[in-house]
Amino acid sequence: MTTNNQQAEPRYRRIVLKLSGEVLAGPQGFGIDPDQAAIIATKIKAVYDLGIEVALVIGAGNLWRGSIGVQRGMEQATADHMGMLATVMNGLALQDALQRAGVPTRVQTAIEMNQVAEPYIRLRAIRHMEKGRVVIITGGTGNPYFTTDTAAALRGMEINADVIIKGTQVDGIYTDDPKINPDAKRFDRLTYSQALEYRVRVMDLTAITLCMDHHMPLIVLNIWDDHGLMDAVQGKPVGTLVNGS
Numbered sequence: 001m002t003t004n005n006q007q008a009e010p011r012y013r014r015i016v017l018k019l020s021g022e023v024l025a026g027p028q029g030f031g032i033d034p035d036q037a038a039i040i041a042t043k044i045k046a047v048y049d050l051g052i053e054v055a056l057v058i059g060a061g062n063l064w065r066g067s068i069g070v071q072r073g074m075e076q077a078t079a080d081h082m083g084m085l086a087t088v089m090n091g092l093a094l095q096d097a098l099q100r101a102g103v104p105t106r107v108q109t110a111i112e113m114n115q116v117a118e119p120y121i122r123l124r125a126i127r128h129m130e131k132g133r134v135v136i137i138t139g140g141t142g143n144p145y146f147t148t149d150t151a152a153a154l155r156g157m158e159i160n161a162d163v164i165i166k167g168t169q170v171d172g173i174y175t176d177d178p179k180i181n182p183d184a185k186r187f188d189r190l191t192y193s194q195a196l197e198y199r200v201r202v203m204d205l206t207a208i209t210l211c212m213d214h215h216m217p218l219i220v221l222n223i224w225d226d227h228g229l230m231d232a233v234q235g236k237p238v239g240t241l242v243n244g245s
Contacts, residue, residue, distance in 0.1 A: 009234070010050045010051065010052050010233050010234055010235075011162075011233065011235030012052060012162040012163050012233050012235075013052065013053060013162055014052070014053040014054075014055070014129060014159065014160065014161050014162050015047070015052060015053070015054055015055070015161055015162060015163050015164070015165055015233060016055045016056075016057060016152055016155055016156040016159070016161045016163075016164045016165070017044070017054060017055070017056050017057070017165050017167060017229075018056075018057045018058075018059075018148070018149060018164060018165065018166045018167065019040070019056065019057070019058045019059065019166075019167050019223065020058075020059045020061050020062075020167075020168065021058060021060045021062035021063060021086070021087070021090050022059075022061050022062050022169070023036065023040055023058075023062075023167065023223060024036050024037055024040070024058075024090055024093060024094070025062040029062075030062050030063070031062060031063070032062065032063070032089070032090065032093045034093070034096075034097070037093050037094055037096070037097035038097050038100070038101070040094065040097065040223070041094065041097035041098045041100070041101045041103070042101060043223065043229050043230075044056070044098060044103065044134065044229075045098070045101045045102070045103050046230055047229060047230065047233050048103055048134060050233065050234075052233055053129035053130070054129070054134045054135070055125065055129065055134075055135045055136075055137055055155060055156075055159055055161065056091075056094065056134060056135070056136045056137065057136075057137050057138075057148055057151055057152040057155055058087055058090045058091060058094065058136065058138065058148065059083075059087060059090075059147075059148040060083045060084075060086030060087045060089075060090060060148070062090070063086040063089060063090065064082050064083050064086045065083070066079030066080050066082065066083045067079075069082070076144060076145065077144040077145075079144075080140075080144035080145060080146075081111075081144060083140070084110070084111055084138075084139045084140045084142070085111065085139075087109075087138040087139060087140060087148060088107070088109050088111070088113065088116065088117060088139060090138070091107045091109070091117065091136040091137075091138035092107060092116065092117070094136055095107050098134055103134055104132060104133045104134070105133060105134045105136060106118060106128050106133050106134075106135050106136070107135075107136045107138060108120040108121070108124070108125055108135060108136070108137050108138065109137075109138045109139035110137075110138070110139035110140060110141060110142030110151075111139040111142055117138065120139065120142070122158045122159060125137065125155075125158075125159055126159050126160070129159070137151070137155050141154055146206070147204045147206070147207070149166070149203055149204035149206075149207040150204055150206045150207045150210065152164055152166070152207065153206075153207040153208075153210040153211050153216065154210060156211075156216055157210065157214050157216065161216070162217075163216070163217045163218070163219060163232075164211065164216060164217070164219070165218075165219045165221065165229065165232055165233075166202070166203060166218065166219070166220045166221070167221060167222070167223025167229065168202055168220060168221070168222060168223065169222065169223075169224065170222055171186065171221060171222040171225060171228070171238075171239055172186045172187060172188075172220050172221065172222075172239040172240035173186070173187050173190060173200050173202055173203075173220050173239075173240040173242070174186050174187070175187075175198075177201070186240065187240045188237065188240060188241070189240065189241045189242075189243075190240060190241075191242070191243070191244060192208060192209075192211060192212030192242060192243070192244060193212070195242050196208055196209065196212070202220055203218065203220065203242075208242065211242070212244070215243075215244055217241065217242070217243040218241070218242040218243070219232050219238070219239050219240070219241050219242075220239050220240045220242070221238050221239030221240075222239065225238075
């Protein structure tokens, strides 16, 4: 007997999955919870098992938020570099969880630290994916003043991804914060221009502009939905699709 997932042909050959650091936090809302990492690894493995090439970009909000330091007088560049280092910790935690799940994985970082991760090299990242390895790209862009959303968009262009999928805690882009405003309406689809006009909060505007300039489709979905990520890679309607049409 074949399952629905076996019957459906993946729509995308290569994806960039952008996750916030909060997906690794436990009930306390911060830190790294190995159980949460294992759940995320299971979701990624299901997509990987379809033969899809996966690159992952993760934030660091579970460990450090640079805005807090800046509010207390810290230099923006210092705060941002601390955040970039924290993404490497999250990347290593996810690598461990994925390899425990039987998924070969490599961590690359835009800030060189050769004892714990490879330097990010575009062609090497592509080669890893072609050989069946998930690549976790950490360290942001390697420069301050840029978010990990922007890093995900940039890496998506560099590795010739077919789509960027942002996994969040809500099931798409809304007219307002649905956790605060129960009357907020969800968009099934937006153009890049509409997303910029509405100044959507779920994705950095610089990242959306990059996607627009390079015609990179973006899907925003709830990563905790049991079938959300799988539906997205199979081309089923899920979350909010941002593209040029």
